Amino acid sequence: MRILITGAAGFLGSHLCDRLLGEGHEVIGMDNFITGSPDNIAHLAGNEKFTFYRRDVSNYIFVPGRVDAILHFASPASPNPLSKSGYFNLPIQTMKAGALGTHNCLGLARAQNAKFMLASTSEIYGDPEVHPQVETYPGNVDPIGTRAVYDEAKRFAESLTMAYHRFHNVDTRIVRIFNTYGPRMDLEDGRALPNLLKQALLRLPLTVYGDGSQTRSFCYVDDLIDGIIALMFSDEHLPVNMGNPLEMTILQFAETINRITGNQAGLTFVDARSARDPQRRQPDITRARKILNWEPRIDLDQGIHRTIPFFRKKLGLS
Numbered sequence: 001m002r003i004l005i006t007g008a009a010g011f012l013g014s015h016l017c018d019r020l021l022g023e024g025h026e027v028i029g030m031d032n033f034i035t036g037s038p039d040n041i042a043h044l045a046g047n048e049k050f051t052f053y054r055r056d057v058s059n060y061i062f063v064p065g066r067v068d069a070i071l072h073f074a075s076p077a078s079p080n081p082l083s084k085s086g087y088f089n090l091p092i093q094t095m096k097a098g099a100l101g102t103h104n105c106l107g108l109a110r111a112q113n114a115k116f117m118l119a120s121t122s123e124i125y126g127d128p129e130v131h132p133q134v135e136t137y138p139g140n141v142d143p144i145g146t147r148a149v150y151d152e153a154k155r156f157a158e159s160l161t162m163a164y165h166r167f168h169n170v171d172t173r174i175v176r177i178f179n180t181y182g183p184r185m186d187l188e189d190g191r192a193l194p195n196l197l198k199q200a201l202l203r204l205p206l207t208v209y210g211d212g213s214q215t216r217s218f219c220y221v222d223d224l225i226d227g228i229i230a231l232m233f234s235d236e237h238l239p240v241n242m243g244n245p246l247e248m249t250i251l252q253f254a255e256t257i258n259r260i261t262g263n264q265a266g267l268t269f270v271d272a273r274s275a276r277d278p279q280r281r282q283p284d285i286t287r288a289r290k291i292l293n294w295e296p297r298i299d300l301d302q303g304i305h306r307t308i309p310f311f312r313k314k315l316g317l318s
Protein backbone atom coordinates (compact mmCIF):
# COMPACT_ATOMS: atom_id res chain seq x y z
CA MET A 1 0.00 0.00 0.00
CA ARG A 2 0.97 3.64 -0.40
CA ILE A 3 0.36 5.22 3.01
CA LEU A 4 0.37 8.86 4.09
CA ILE A 5 1.34 9.48 7.72
CA THR A 6 0.79 12.97 9.10
CA GLY A 7 2.95 13.80 12.09
CA ALA A 8 5.54 11.44 10.60
CA ALA A 9 8.41 13.08 12.49
CA GLY A 10 6.64 12.74 15.82
CA PHE A 11 7.01 10.06 18.46
CA LEU A 12 4.23 7.75 17.22
CA GLY A 13 4.34 8.84 13.57
CA SER A 14 8.00 7.94 13.18
CA HIS A 15 7.48 4.49 14.73
CA LEU A 16 4.58 3.95 12.34
CA CYS A 17 6.78 4.91 9.38
CA ASP A 18 9.36 2.33 10.45
CA ARG A 19 6.84 -0.43 10.98
CA LEU A 20 4.97 0.11 7.71
CA LEU A 21 8.18 0.43 5.67
CA GLY A 22 9.39 -2.76 7.37
CA GLU A 23 6.24 -4.51 6.21
CA GLY A 24 6.97 -3.51 2.60
CA HIS A 25 4.61 -0.55 2.23
CA GLU A 26 5.45 2.74 0.60
CA VAL A 27 5.26 5.62 3.09
CA ILE A 28 4.68 9.32 2.51
CA GLY A 29 5.56 11.26 5.63
CA MET A 30 4.26 14.74 6.38
CA ASP A 31 5.19 17.04 9.26
CA ASN A 32 5.75 20.74 9.87
CA PHE A 33 8.19 20.08 12.75
CA ILE A 34 6.39 22.30 15.25
CA THR A 35 6.56 19.43 17.70
CA GLY A 36 8.09 16.60 15.66
CA SER A 37 11.83 16.33 15.10
CA PRO A 38 13.81 15.66 11.91
CA ASP A 39 16.04 13.40 14.04
CA ASN A 40 13.18 10.92 14.33
CA ILE A 41 13.14 10.26 10.58
CA ALA A 42 16.77 11.05 9.67
CA HIS A 43 17.50 7.33 9.32
CA LEU A 44 14.88 7.10 6.55
CA ALA A 45 16.68 9.53 4.23
CA GLY A 46 17.68 7.57 1.14
CA ASN A 47 15.01 4.91 1.62
CA GLU A 48 13.41 4.76 -1.81
CA LYS A 49 10.07 3.72 -0.34
CA PHE A 50 9.91 6.83 1.86
CA THR A 51 9.00 10.33 0.69
CA PHE A 52 8.76 13.31 3.01
CA TYR A 53 6.87 16.59 2.70
CA ARG A 54 7.33 19.43 5.13
CA ARG A 55 3.76 20.69 5.35
CA ASP A 56 1.17 21.92 7.83
CA VAL A 57 -1.83 19.55 7.56
CA SER A 58 -4.19 22.32 8.52
CA ASN A 59 -3.60 23.74 5.02
CA TYR A 60 -4.88 22.03 1.88
CA ILE A 61 -2.98 18.78 1.33
CA PHE A 62 -1.75 17.72 -2.08
CA VAL A 63 0.07 14.44 -2.56
CA PRO A 64 1.11 13.41 -6.07
CA GLY A 65 -0.02 9.94 -7.11
CA ARG A 66 -2.22 7.38 -5.50
CA VAL A 67 -2.84 7.13 -1.73
CA ASP A 68 -4.30 3.93 -0.26
CA ALA A 69 -4.40 4.89 3.41
CA ILE A 70 -4.01 8.00 5.56
CA LEU A 71 -2.99 7.89 9.21
CA HIS A 72 -3.60 11.28 10.79
CA PHE A 73 -1.17 11.52 13.70
CA ALA A 74 -0.23 15.20 13.49
CA SER A 75 -0.93 17.20 16.66
CA PRO A 76 0.80 18.69 19.66
CA ALA A 77 -0.05 16.29 22.48
CA SER A 78 1.68 17.27 25.70
CA PRO A 79 -0.52 18.86 28.38
CA ASN A 80 2.39 20.41 30.27
CA PRO A 81 1.97 24.24 30.43
CA LEU A 82 5.71 24.59 31.05
CA SER A 83 6.59 22.93 27.77
CA LYS A 84 7.08 25.00 24.59
CA SER A 85 5.85 22.06 22.51
CA GLY A 86 2.80 21.40 24.70
CA TYR A 87 -0.65 22.35 23.51
CA PHE A 88 -1.05 25.10 26.13
CA ASN A 89 1.55 27.03 24.20
CA LEU A 90 0.27 25.98 20.77
CA PRO A 91 -3.48 26.31 21.34
CA ILE A 92 -4.56 27.50 17.90
CA GLN A 93 -2.26 25.10 16.01
CA THR A 94 -3.63 22.26 18.15
CA MET A 95 -7.22 23.10 17.29
CA LYS A 96 -6.32 23.52 13.62
CA ALA A 97 -4.46 20.18 13.42
CA GLY A 98 -7.42 18.38 15.01
CA ALA A 99 -10.16 20.20 13.12
CA LEU A 100 -8.84 21.50 9.78
CA GLY A 101 -6.13 18.83 9.54
CA THR A 102 -8.66 16.06 10.05
CA HIS A 103 -10.97 17.66 7.50
CA ASN A 104 -8.19 17.86 4.91
CA CYS A 105 -7.15 14.25 5.52
CA LEU A 106 -10.72 13.02 5.27
CA GLY A 107 -11.21 15.01 2.06
CA LEU A 108 -8.11 13.37 0.60
CA ALA A 109 -9.26 9.94 1.79
CA ARG A 110 -12.61 10.45 0.12
CA ALA A 111 -11.08 11.69 -3.15
CA GLN A 112 -8.58 8.80 -3.22
CA ASN A 113 -10.97 6.16 -1.93
CA ALA A 114 -8.37 5.55 0.78
CA LYS A 115 -8.65 4.17 4.30
CA PHE A 116 -8.40 6.81 7.02
CA MET A 117 -7.27 6.43 10.61
CA LEU A 118 -7.64 9.12 13.25
CA ALA A 119 -5.22 9.18 16.17
CA SER A 120 -7.65 10.08 18.93
CA THR A 121 -6.92 10.08 22.61
CA SER A 122 -7.98 9.12 26.11
CA GLU A 123 -8.30 12.90 26.58
CA ILE A 124 -11.70 12.75 24.88
CA TYR A 125 -12.90 11.24 28.20
CA GLY A 126 -11.69 14.37 30.03
CA ASP A 127 -11.55 13.90 33.80
CA PRO A 128 -13.58 10.68 33.69
CA GLU A 129 -16.44 9.84 36.03
CA VAL A 130 -16.49 6.25 34.78
CA HIS A 131 -13.60 3.97 35.55
CA PRO A 132 -11.98 2.25 33.72
CA GLN A 133 -12.90 4.10 30.55
CA VAL A 134 -14.97 2.12 28.06
CA GLU A 135 -15.52 3.35 24.51
CA THR A 136 -19.23 3.91 25.19
CA TYR A 137 -18.49 6.47 27.94
CA PRO A 138 -18.98 9.92 26.35
CA GLY A 139 -16.58 11.76 28.65
CA ASN A 140 -16.44 14.73 30.98
CA VAL A 141 -14.83 17.67 29.21
CA ASP A 142 -15.21 21.38 29.91
CA PRO A 143 -15.23 23.07 26.48
CA ILE A 144 -13.43 26.12 27.85
CA GLY A 145 -11.20 24.26 30.31
CA THR A 146 -7.43 24.45 30.16
CA ARG A 147 -7.11 21.17 28.23
CA ALA A 148 -10.01 21.93 25.91
CA VAL A 149 -7.95 22.96 22.88
CA TYR A 150 -6.70 19.40 22.58
CA ASP A 151 -9.68 17.51 23.97
CA GLU A 152 -12.32 19.32 21.96
CA ALA A 153 -10.28 19.26 18.76
CA LYS A 154 -10.01 15.49 19.09
CA ARG A 155 -13.70 15.15 19.96
CA PHE A 156 -14.58 17.22 16.88
CA ALA A 157 -12.15 15.09 14.84
CA GLU A 158 -13.96 11.92 15.96
CA SER A 159 -17.35 13.43 15.03
CA LEU A 160 -16.06 14.49 11.62
CA THR A 161 -14.54 11.05 11.03
CA MET A 162 -17.85 9.35 11.80
CA ALA A 163 -19.68 11.87 9.58
CA TYR A 164 -17.40 11.04 6.63
CA HIS A 165 -17.88 7.36 7.35
CA ARG A 166 -21.65 7.52 7.66
CA PHE A 167 -22.37 10.12 4.97
CA HIS A 168 -19.58 9.48 2.43
CA ASN A 169 -18.81 5.84 3.22
CA VAL A 170 -15.14 6.59 3.87
CA ASP A 171 -13.40 3.52 5.32
CA THR A 172 -12.44 5.05 8.68
CA ARG A 173 -10.83 3.92 11.93
CA ILE A 174 -10.53 5.73 15.26
CA VAL A 175 -7.91 4.73 17.81
CA ARG A 176 -8.16 6.27 21.28
CA ILE A 177 -4.59 6.27 22.51
CA PHE A 178 -3.81 6.22 26.23
CA ASN A 179 -0.45 7.21 27.76
CA THR A 180 2.33 5.69 25.68
CA TYR A 181 6.10 5.94 26.08
CA GLY A 182 9.31 4.79 24.48
CA PRO A 183 12.29 5.92 22.43
CA ARG A 184 11.84 9.13 20.36
CA MET A 185 9.64 10.87 22.91
CA ASP A 186 10.56 14.54 23.11
CA LEU A 187 12.65 14.85 26.28
CA GLU A 188 11.46 18.44 26.67
CA ASP A 189 7.74 17.92 26.20
CA GLY A 190 7.08 17.84 29.92
CA ARG A 191 5.14 14.60 30.09
CA ALA A 192 5.53 12.19 32.96
CA LEU A 193 7.91 9.66 31.43
CA PRO A 194 10.30 12.09 29.70
CA ASN A 195 10.45 14.34 32.76
CA LEU A 196 10.93 11.58 35.30
CA LEU A 197 13.29 9.36 33.31
CA LYS A 198 15.44 12.34 32.38
CA GLN A 199 15.60 13.45 36.01
CA ALA A 200 16.45 9.91 37.16
CA LEU A 201 19.28 9.53 34.66
CA LEU A 202 20.65 12.93 35.70
CA ARG A 203 20.44 11.78 39.34
CA LEU A 204 17.93 14.48 40.29
CA PRO A 205 14.85 14.11 42.51
CA LEU A 206 11.77 13.24 40.44
CA THR A 207 9.09 15.94 40.29
CA VAL A 208 5.77 14.44 41.38
CA TYR A 209 2.88 16.81 40.71
CA GLY A 210 0.41 17.14 43.58
CA ASP A 211 0.50 14.22 46.02
CA GLY A 212 1.09 11.70 43.20
CA SER A 213 -2.14 9.81 43.92
CA GLN A 214 -3.48 10.48 40.42
CA THR A 215 -3.30 7.37 38.25
CA ARG A 216 -2.24 6.55 34.71
CA SER A 217 -1.59 3.37 32.76
CA PHE A 218 1.56 3.38 30.59
CA CYS A 219 1.89 1.45 27.33
CA TYR A 220 5.18 0.73 25.58
CA VAL A 221 5.25 2.11 22.04
CA ASP A 222 5.85 -1.21 20.22
CA ASP A 223 2.70 -2.66 21.77
CA LEU A 224 0.69 0.35 20.70
CA ILE A 225 2.02 0.20 17.13
CA ASP A 226 1.03 -3.51 16.95
CA GLY A 227 -2.49 -2.52 17.96
CA ILE A 228 -2.70 0.36 15.49
CA ILE A 229 -1.64 -1.86 12.59
CA ALA A 230 -4.13 -4.54 13.64
CA LEU A 231 -6.91 -1.95 13.78
CA MET A 232 -5.91 -0.52 10.40
CA PHE A 233 -6.35 -3.93 8.78
CA SER A 234 -9.58 -4.76 10.64
CA ASP A 235 -13.11 -3.75 9.68
CA GLU A 236 -13.87 -1.82 12.87
CA HIS A 237 -15.22 1.69 12.38
CA LEU A 238 -16.12 2.50 15.98
CA PRO A 239 -13.46 3.93 18.32
CA VAL A 240 -11.10 1.43 19.94
CA ASN A 241 -9.17 2.16 23.15
CA MET A 242 -5.50 1.28 23.09
CA GLY A 243 -3.21 1.42 26.05
CA ASN A 244 -1.90 -0.69 28.87
CA PRO A 245 -4.63 -1.57 31.40
CA LEU A 246 -2.18 -1.76 34.31
CA GLU A 247 -3.17 1.27 36.40
CA MET A 248 -0.75 2.83 38.87
CA THR A 249 -0.35 6.03 40.81
CA ILE A 250 2.18 8.57 39.59
CA LEU A 251 3.95 8.00 42.89
CA GLN A 252 4.37 4.28 42.08
CA PHE A 253 5.44 5.18 38.57
CA ALA A 254 8.13 7.56 39.85
CA GLU A 255 9.37 5.01 42.40
CA THR A 256 9.60 2.38 39.66
CA ILE A 257 11.74 4.70 37.55
CA ASN A 258 14.05 5.43 40.49
CA ARG A 259 14.38 1.71 41.23
CA ILE A 260 15.16 0.73 37.63
CA THR A 261 17.68 3.50 37.10
CA GLY A 262 19.23 3.15 40.58
CA ASN A 263 18.55 6.83 41.26
CA GLN A 264 19.04 7.63 44.96
CA ALA A 265 17.84 11.25 44.75
CA GLY A 266 14.24 10.43 45.71
CA LEU A 267 11.18 12.48 44.91
CA THR A 268 10.14 16.10 45.20
CA PHE A 269 6.49 17.07 45.45
CA VAL A 270 5.51 20.17 43.48
CA ASP A 271 2.19 21.94 42.93
CA ALA A 272 -0.34 20.05 40.84
CA ARG A 273 -0.02 21.55 37.38
CA SER A 274 -3.71 22.23 36.90
CA ALA A 275 -7.03 21.62 38.51
CA ARG A 276 -7.96 19.75 35.36
CA ASP A 277 -5.26 17.07 35.68
CA PRO A 278 -7.39 13.93 35.31
CA GLN A 279 -7.39 12.03 38.60
CA ARG A 280 -7.75 8.52 37.23
CA ARG A 281 -7.13 7.04 33.83
CA GLN A 282 -7.16 3.42 32.75
CA PRO A 283 -8.28 1.98 29.44
CA ASP A 284 -10.86 -0.77 29.26
CA ILE A 285 -9.39 -2.73 26.33
CA THR A 286 -12.09 -5.40 26.09
CA ARG A 287 -13.05 -4.22 22.60
CA ALA A 288 -9.46 -4.39 21.29
CA ARG A 289 -8.97 -7.81 22.89
CA LYS A 290 -12.17 -9.14 21.34
CA ILE A 291 -12.00 -7.61 17.88
CA LEU A 292 -8.25 -7.55 17.28
CA ASN A 293 -7.01 -10.18 19.70
CA TRP A 294 -4.64 -7.44 20.88
CA GLU A 295 -3.23 -6.65 24.29
CA PRO A 296 0.09 -5.20 25.46
CA ARG A 297 2.91 -7.68 26.06
CA ILE A 298 5.75 -5.51 27.34
CA ASP A 299 5.67 -4.75 31.06
CA LEU A 300 6.80 -1.46 32.57
CA ASP A 301 10.24 -2.70 33.64
CA GLN A 302 11.02 -4.06 30.18
CA GLY A 303 9.64 -0.95 28.49
CA ILE A 304 11.69 1.43 30.62
CA HIS A 305 14.83 -0.66 30.02
CA ARG A 306 14.21 -0.40 26.27
CA THR A 307 13.72 3.37 26.52
CA ILE A 308 16.80 4.19 28.59
CA PRO A 309 19.43 3.94 25.78
CA PHE A 310 17.62 6.60 23.72
CA PHE A 311 17.41 8.93 26.73
CA ARG A 312 21.07 8.37 27.65
CA LYS A 313 22.12 9.21 24.11
CA LYS A 314 19.99 12.38 23.98
CA LEU A 315 21.40 13.44 27.35
CA GLY A 316 24.95 12.80 26.18
CA LEU A 317 25.47 10.18 28.90
CA SER A 318 26.78 7.34 26.75
Ligand code: UDP
Pocket residue numbers: 078079080179190191192193195196207208209210212214216250273277278
Ligand atom coordinates in the same frame (compact mmCIF):
# COMPACT_ATOMS: atom_id res chain seq x y z
N1 UDP B 1 3.41 14.32 36.18
C1 UDP B 1 4.21 14.42 37.30
N2 UDP B 1 5.48 14.92 37.17
C2 UDP B 1 5.99 15.33 35.98
C3 UDP B 1 5.18 15.23 34.82
C4 UDP B 1 3.89 14.72 34.95
O1 UDP B 1 3.79 14.06 38.41
O2 UDP B 1 7.16 15.79 35.97
C5 UDP B 1 2.05 13.76 36.31
C6 UDP B 1 0.94 14.67 35.76
O3 UDP B 1 0.50 15.59 36.75
C7 UDP B 1 -0.12 13.67 35.38
C8 UDP B 1 0.66 12.41 35.01
O4 UDP B 1 1.97 12.60 35.52
O5 UDP B 1 -0.95 13.38 36.48
C9 UDP B 1 0.75 12.17 33.52
O6 UDP B 1 1.11 13.36 32.91
P1 UDP B 1 1.48 13.49 31.36
O7 UDP B 1 1.98 14.88 31.15
O8 UDP B 1 2.38 12.39 30.95
O9 UDP B 1 0.14 13.33 30.51
P2 UDP B 1 -1.42 13.18 30.84
O10 UDP B 1 -1.60 11.76 31.22
O11 UDP B 1 -1.80 14.12 31.95
O12 UDP B 1 -2.09 13.52 29.57
